[in-house]
Amino acid sequence: MRDPIDAETIAATIRHALHLGAGRPSPGELAEAAETLTGHIALLITEAREAAHGSRPVCVEAADCAGRFHGIERQMKQGLGDGALSAHVQVHLLARDCQWLLAHHTARVGW
Template sequence: MGRETDAASAVQIAIDRARVVGHGACTHEELDRLAGELRGHITQLLPVAQARADRLWRGSREWYVLAARLNSISTEVEEPLAASRLAAHVQVRLLALDCAWLLTRYDADLPEQEPAR
């Protein structure tokens, strides 16, 4: 298994855990850890996506749609986890959706992870 595959697998595992968050009784601390993990993956993927956006013609519809989506994702990543458990569940699920969207489009360009020790 290659490093890129390992990185994509780690992202996918976090996404899968977040997708089932509403089906279990997660504590706020567990949701906060999962949100942090998703934010970390998103933070790795955003520069890759931004580099792709930077290669597009800045007046095109494609560039505008991509730039708007990336801006929205980068704004959401900075938001602290909501205090309410229901809102925190929703926030984690939305982070997972953004992470999945980025992974689907940019997984081949994921930065290499350090090998596990």
């Protein structure tokens, strides 16, 4: 059975988003990166929540998982803010959350 989560595409999105911090991307580029990352996170977090309740947990402690998931979901709802700096920070945080979820996904199912 093929994994419905495309780890390579998600990893490329994360790399691109983190690379945006090295330059001066337009607000549109940041918004697009945030939207794409949010979509990937939504897919990964759903799968991670299911795994957390299954036989192969994502986190050692269930409370750790619940807290981390809550923080990621809260971050997804933040928006880009009013300025370039807040948009850069938000995209970076989304990329790191996505990276964490992808790392746990690939640890469970392989690359």
